[in-house]
Amino acid sequence: MSEALIILAAGRGSRMQSDLPKVLHKVAGAPLITHCLLAARALDPERTVVVTGHGADMVQAELADEDGIAFALQAEQLGTAHAVLQARDALAGFDGNVTVLYGDTPFIGADTLQAMQAARATADVVVLGFEAADPARYGRLVTQGDDLLRIVEYKDANEDERAITLCNSGVLSAQGTLLFDLLANVGCDNAAGEYYLPDIIAIARARGLRVGFVRCAEAETLGVNSRADLAAAEAAFQARARAELLDQGVTMTAPDTVFLSFDTVIGRDCVIEPNVIFGPGATVESGAHIRAFSHIEGAHVSDGAVVGPYARLRPGAELAAGVHIGNFVEVKNAILDEGVKANHLAYIGDAQIGARSNIGAGTITCNYDGFLKHKTTIGADAFIGSNTMLVAPVTLGAGVTTGSGSVITQDVPDDALALGRARQENKPGLARKLRDMLRAKKEQMKKGA
Numbered sequence: 305m306s307e308a309l310i311i312l313a314a315g316r317g318s319r320m321q322s323d324l325p326k327v328l329h330k331v332a333g334a335p336l337i338t339h340c341l342l343a344a345r346a347l348d349p350e351r352t353v354v355v356t357g358h359g360a361d362m363v364q365a366e367l368a369d370e371d372g373i374a375f376a377l378q379a380e381q382l383g384t385a386h387a388v389l390q391a392r393d394a395l396a397g398f399d400g401n402v403t404v405l406y407g408d409t410p411f412i413g414a415d416t417l418q419a420m421q422a423a424r425a426t427a428d429v430v431v432l433g434f435e436a437a438d439p440a441r442y443g444r445l446v447t448q449g450d451d452l453l454r455i456v457e458y459k460d461a462n463e464d465e466r467a468i469t470l471c472n473s474g475v476l477s478a479q480g481t482l483l484f485d486l487l488a489n490v491g492c493d494n495a496a497g498e499y500y501l502p503d504i505i506a507i508a509r510a511r512g513l514r515v516g517f518v519r520c521a522e523a524e525t526l527g528v529n530s531r532a533d534l535a536a537a538e539a540a541f542q543a544r545a546r547a548e549l550l551d552q553g554v555t556m557t558a559p560d561t562v563f564l565s566f567d568t569v570i571g572r573d574c575v576i577e578p579n580v581i582f583g584p585g586a587t588v589e590s591g592a593h594i595r596a597f598s599h600i601e602g603a604h605v606s607d608g609a610v611v612g613p614y615a616r617l618r619p620g621a622e623l624a625a626g627v628h629i630g631n632f633v634e635v636k637n638a639i640l641d642e643g644v645k646a647n648h649l650a651y652i653g654d655a656q657i658g659a660r661s662n663i664g665a666g667t668i669t670c671n672y673d674g675f676l677k678h679k680t681t682i683g684a685d686a687f688i689g690s691n692t693m694l695v696a697p698v699t700l701g702a703g704v705t706t707g708s709g710s711v712i713t714q715d716v717p718d719d720a721l722a723l724g725r726a727r728q729e730n731k732p733g734l735a736r737k738l739r740d741m742l743r744a745k746k747e748q749m750k751k752g753a
């Protein structure tokens with residue numbers, strides 16, 4: 305059966321106190337709605353409809369690069385059933401299975417979605433429920449054996465129904481044309497005066513249809529309604545991602561201090577020291593060692609490389625095997641071939657550096673002239689003396705040495721020594737003379753005072 309998704313993302317999220325639509329707030333470097341889309345990949349959806357409302361333009365712009373997403377506007381938020389109905393035109397002609405997800409509920413697991421898909425084999429509608437530690441104001445699942453009879457909203461529930469701890473996650477799945485048919489029959493005669501999506505359950509039952517349910521862990525249904533929820537979601541994500549890496553054979557001496565992005569990849573036998581932060585797009589290959597207080601984003605670190613402490617790898621940093629990047633070294637959009645060493649205090653941006661070259665302390669690629677960025681190319685086995693300024697665009701050949709403190713503005717041929725600094729002059733005895741003069745001056749001033 306082909307699959308489609310409807311993701312509800314119309315809510316303002318007024319408790320967020322934000323100009324940004326709620327679903328665009330980020331956890332682990334990705335918007336909430338992106339987490340939702342990533343999890344839903346497990347269903348291999350043919351079509352995805354995002355129902356937008358507040359901040360529709362911003363949501364649409366954020367997802368512009370994603371393939372196969374259509375948007376439906378819910379101009380007025382009249383309830384979850386009304387929200388799902390807005391997707392009907394976008395799914396015209398689709399006769400497969402439709403799953404409804406929520407853009408502010410980022411952690412539904414791939415295996416849970418697959419379990420719902422499997423349950424559809426014996427049920428016309430499948431609802432995702434969870435045992436709530438504190439059922440609070442969730443809708444309750446009224447069940448009989450494997451059948452779901454109806455869902456009752458907290459506001460509309462009686463005492464017995466409020467005692468039920470099996471709660472509605474909101475996520476459900478049904479054959480598409482059936483779903484829209486059921487929705488067309490939902491009214492708004494309830495405590496909130498809203499069109500409730502869960503009302504389709506009782507309508508389906510009244511027609512003699514089978515309604516099943518699947519349970520998931522409560523953690524998967526964690527929804528974000530406030531900044532405090534957002535922080536809790538971040539903490540939950542980090543805890544799970546760290547535990548996964550430990551299981552996969554990554555050493556972390558203080559895992560609670562390591563922050564990961566939604567897409568961080570770290571290979572087996574890597575060591576990640578305390579207080580390392582990964583931004584989006586970081587990959588660290590097996591056996592690499594990331595030392596304390598490093599910040600790594602959009603970078604690729606190959607096996608056996610050593611980074612940090614206090615290093616910063618920015619987007620486009622590509623470190624080959626065995627590269628050493630030391631303290632207070634920043635690398636951006638630069639390819640460092642095998643065994644390159646930049647151990648202290650350097651900026652390497654828009655550069656290509658050949659194998660085994662050594663970049664001395666204080667070296668800077670002067671890549672920006674205030675208008676354009678320029679490239680620095682260095683061959684293999686070069687030795688860049690401390691405090692060399694490489695004024696790009698500039699190319700240094702293989703085996704080049706630059707004198708410390710040089711300002712390199714012209715290309716350097718292979719194996720040349722490049723010196724670009726004032727020649728040193730020694731004046732014998734002049735230091736002592738200078739001291740005597742200054743001392744005399746200071747004493748004169750004291751007497752005068």
Ligand code: UD1
Pocket residue numbers: 312313314315316355378380381382383384385386387406407408441442443444455457471472473474499500501502527
């Ligand atoms: C809903 C369920 C409840 C369930 C709970 C789980 C209904 C009537 N109730 O309650 O059974 O236990 O979720 O969290 O569905 N939305 C729209 N347009 C609307 C209304 C809502 O897009 O017109 C979106 C919201 O942005 C939100 C989601 O749908 O992402 C749920 O809506 P919300 O109003 O939070 O429903 P709850 O009262 O929490």
Ligand code: CA
Pocket residue numbers: 527
């Ligand atoms: Ca809610």
